[in-house]
Amino acid sequence: MSDTPKTLFEKVWEQHIVAEPAGEPTLIYIDLHLIHEVTSPQAFEGLRLAGRKVRRPDRCVATVDHNVPTILADRFNIVDQIAAKQISTLRENCKEFGVELYDIGSREQGIVHVIGPELGITKPGMTIVCGDSHTSTHGAFGALAFGIGTSEVEHVLATQTLPQGKPKTFRIAVEGELPKGVTAKDIVLAIIGKIGTDGATGHVIEYAGSAIRSLSMEGRMTICNMSIEAGARAGMIAPDEITFEYLKGRRFAPKGEAWDKAVQEWSKLPTDPGAKFDRELIIDAATLVPYVSWGTSPGMVAPITAVVPNPAEAQSEADRRSFERALEYMDLKAGTLLEEIPVDRVFIGSCTNSRIEDLRAAAKIARGHKVSTHVSAMVVPGSMQVKEQAEAEGLDLVFKEAGFDWREPGCSMCLGMNPDILSPGERCASTSNRNFEGRQGRGGRTHLVSPEMAAAAAIAGHFVDVRTWSGLDEADEIQMSSTEAVN
Ligand SMILES: CC(C)[C@H](C(=O)O)[C@@H](O)C(=O)O
Ligand code: SF4
Numbered sequence: 001m002s003d004t005p006k007t008l009f010e011k012v013w014e015q016h017i018v019a020e021p022a023g024e025p026t027l028i029y030i031d032l033h034l035i036h037e038v039t040s041p042q043a044f045e046g047l048r049l050a051g052r053k054v055r056r057p058d059r060c061v062a063t064v065d066h067n068v069p070t071i072l073a074d075r076f077n078i079v080d081q082i083a084a085k086q087i088s089t090l091r092e093n094c095k096e097f098g099v100e101l102y103d104i105g106s107r108e109q110g111i112v113h114v115i116g117p118e119l120g121i122t123k124p125g126m127t128i129v130c131g132d133s134h135t136s137t138h139g140a141f142g143a144l145a146f147g148i149g150t151s152e153v154e155h156v157l158a159t160q161t162l163p164q165g166k167p168k169t170f171r172i173a174v175e176g177e178l179p180k181g182v183t184a185k186d187i188v189l190a191i192i193g194k195i196g197t198d199g200a201t202g203h204v205i206e207y208a209g210s211a212i213r214s215l216s217m218e219g220r221m222t223i224c225n226m227s228i229e230a231g232a233r234a235g236m237i238a239p240d241e242i243t244f245e246y247l248k249g250r251r252f253a254p255k256g257e258a259w260d261k262a263v264q265e266w267s268k269l270p271t272d273p274g275a276k277f278d279r280e281l282i283i284d285a286a287t288l289v290p291y292v293s294w295g296t297s298p299g300m301v302a303p304i305t306a307v308v309p310n311p312a313e314a315q316s317e318a319d320r321r322s323f324e325r326a327l328e329y330m331d332l333k334a335g336t337l338l339e340e341i342p343v344d345r346v347f348i349g350s351c352t353n354s355r356i357e358d359l360r361a362a363a364k365i366a367r368g369h370k371v372s373t374h375v376s377a378m379v380v381p382g383s384m385q386v387k388e389q390a391e392a393e394g395l396d397l398v399f400k401e402a403g404f405d406w407r408e409p410g411c412s413m414c415l416g417m418n419p420d421i422l423s424p425g426e427r428c429a430s431t432s433n434r435n436f437e438g439r440q441g442r443g444g445r446t447h448l449v450s451p452e453m454a455a456a457a458a459i460a461g462h463f464v465d466v467r468t469w470s471g472l473d474e475a476d477e478i479q480m481s482s483t484e485a486v487n
Contacts, residue, residue, distance in 0.1 A: 005272035007169050008238050009204045012144040012269065016127045018161050025163040031126040033156050034112045035062035035099065037086040038417070039131025043154035044093040055160045057098040061121055062090060065111045066417045068104055070380050070407035074419065075104050083418065097157075110383020110409040113137040113351035117221065118385050120250025124239035124266040129156055134351050134433065135234075136227040140220035141247075142239035142269050144204070147228065167233040168278040170200050171271075173209035176285035181467035183361070184219030185353060185431070185450035187211065188226040189291040191283065193301040200232035203279065206271065207237050211285035217246040218357035225352045226433050229298040238270035292338050292463055293435050293448040295326035300435075302338060304453070304465045310334035329437055330445050331425070339463050341447070345428040346377035346458035347440070348404075348451055350414035353431035354382030356389050358451040363395040365455035369471065371403035372461030378405035378420070380412040404458065416441045429457040 006014075019027040040062070047054065054060060067083035069075050078084040087104075094101035102108035108115055113134055116122040122138045128145035129135060131153040138145035148162065156162055174187055192199070205227050212220065220237045227235030244263055247253045254262045289303040300323075302309065311323035311334065327334065332341070348354070348362050359381060371377045379399045381387040387409055390396055396406045413420040414432040416439070422428055424443025431454050432439075435446035449457065452466045459471055 005275035007171075007271045007275045007277060008142060008206055008236055008269055009144060009167075009169055010275070012125055012127065012142070012236075013166065015125065016144075025165045027161050028127060028164050030129050030156050030160055030162055031059060032116070032121060032128045033060045033153075033160075034116055034128065034130035034132070034135065035060055035090070035153070036066060036112050036130070036132060037064050037090040038066045039150050040093065040153055041086060041089045042150050043131070043157055044089075044097065046151075046154040047097070047157055050158075052158050054097040054099060054157050057100075059160060060099045060157070061102070061116070062094050062099050063102040063109055063112050063115055064090060064104055065109075065409075066411045066415070068408075068410040069419050070410050070412045071419070072408055075408060080419075107384050107388070110381075110385065111351045111354065111411055113221075113225065114355060114382035114386065114409075117141065117217065117246075118250065118383060120247050120253035123247065123253070123262070124243060125269050129162060133228045134225050136232065137221050137225040137351055139224040139227065139234050139236040140217060141243055142236060142266065144234055144236065146234040168203045170203035170205045170232070170279040170281070171277040172205055172207050172281045172283065174207065174211035174283045174285050175209040176211055178211050178214070178285045179288065179467070181290055181452065181465075182285075182288045183290075183450040183452060184215055184222040186288055186291050187283075187285075188223045189293065189298070189301045189448060190288050192226065192230045192298050193291065194283075195230055195281070197229060197297050197299040198231040200227065200230040203232055205230070205232045205235045206277070207235060208271070209282070209285075212237060213240065215242075216357055217242060218355040221355065222352055222358075226298065229433055239266045240270070290450060290453050290466055292453065293446070294330065294332060294338065295323065296329055296435055296437050297322075297326070298433065298435060298448060300326055301448070304338055304463060306338055308332045308334050308336045308338065339465060342427070342462045343375055343429045343447070343457050344426045345413075345422060346371075346375060346404075346454050347380070347413040347420075347428055347430040347432065348378070348454050349380030349382065349407075349412050350430075350432035351382060351411070352433040353451050354380060354386065354409075356386050358431065359386065359390050359395050360393070362451040362455040363398040365452055365466065366402040366404065366459065367398050369402050369459045371458045375458050375461055376405075377403065377458040378407055378413070380407040380420075381409050383409050402459070413440050415439055416444075422446075429454045429463065
């Protein structure tokens with residue numbers, strides 16, 4: 001054993017090397033392969049044509065998320081022919097190749113990046129892949145998790161291995177206490193705003209520092225989820241007591257003696273003191289605020305207290321042009337206060353922010369209020385389990401009473417692959433991770449925010465600063481004075 005201090009990434013990487021052929025990418029072993037309906041049909045077809053089997057069906061888990069309608073009645077009668085075909089193809093493939101599928105109607109169905117962790121399938125130290133860029137979410141557990149393309153999906157299905165160039169390492173430490181009203185989503189939007197959408201290209205980010213340590217697993221997943229939006233190959237956070245506490249007792253987590261042994265192994269994963277990273281960045285948590293994206297890439301963000309930026313002040317000519325184009329698409333004028341931008345739609349959901357804690361945070365804001373008359377708002381739990389839990393806590397009623405739609409789990413309005421889409425020109429406050437042109441429907445305009453900020457925007461009818469928003473107090477006052485009047 002060598003004494004060289006190692007990073008979390010290096011430890012997981014080294015434990016999974018199968019072969020290191022000279023001059024070629026390293027062949028690594030894959031512990032867990034997550035599968036959904038969009039990126040798997042051709043991969044299974046490739047296997048079929050080659051007469052091959054799935055090498056380790058017990059290391060694959062499939063679900064349907066991207067294409068599923070979120071209105072109950074529509075889920076069993078999917079009108080869109082491409083969606084219906086992708087879902088039925090996944091069913092046939094899972095049956096033929098012996099892969100577990102959490103289908104529509106099952107208690108485990110949900111967004112693939114929500115169900116892996118909540119079922120205890122995702123574990124520290126694992127290598128995890130999925131034909132989906134937001135696989136980085138699972139890195140919150142100290143796993144090396146990244147998205148792959150469809151031909152790679154086929155390779156992993158056939159061999160349970162993957163050739164991979166070794167990425168570089170990038171430590172981002174967020175130190176200090178997070179101010180009130182500032183969430184994990186704001187941390188990651190701030191990071192992407194700072195380093196840009198290609199700021200971490202070729203790197204695996206390790207998020208560290210006291211502000212990260214203090215986050216729940218839900219918050220950590222939100223951050224790792226968006227690593228890809230900074231160009232990173234993956235994002236990781238060292239496992240600790242919070243990780244173990246989250247996993248303990250989950251369906252596929254080890255039990256009894258196996259649990260103790262696993263925790264012992266997982267406890268060896270955190271980066272050793274003195275380990276070297278290729279790059280490092282330190283962020284002072286006290287400087288963070290709630291953010292809103294104003295443009296058409298997740299790097300185009302600004303503090304809620306700011307105005308829409310002026311392209312003339314961009315750093316480069318290329319930036320100026322992309323800012324101008326973004327403002328045109330978003331129908332925004334430089335100098336407009338972000339708080340004055342009205343919204344038509346609000347979407348609380350997606351693999352970034354559809355977990356129980358996200359819904360609790362949004363419900364706290366929504367409780368006792370009404371969605372603005374000109375806004376249509378929806379809450380889409382990330383999984384059946386999140387939905388059940390939220391309903392057990394009465395959150396569904398809070399949302400429904402406030403005028404939000406309460407839906408069935410799926411990717412929903414995160415991307416335009418199912419019936420939940422924006423109409424051209426509609427403006428949406430969204431807790432998802434991408435605000436590209438047309439992402440939520442052709443001509444739709446997306447502003448990325450935290451669940452708290454989204455819920456507050458739904459009620460106010462425009463963006464507001466949740467830290468100072470008087471909505472809650474005012475409403476309480478109104479209620480009091482009307483009670484007095486009755487008496
Ligand atoms: C459809 C899928 C391939 C895609 C991805 O890889 O991320 C989707 O999940 C997304 O968020 O854009
Ligand atoms: S919720 Fe959105 S980002 Fe996540 S997997 Fe689905 S489409 Fe991709």
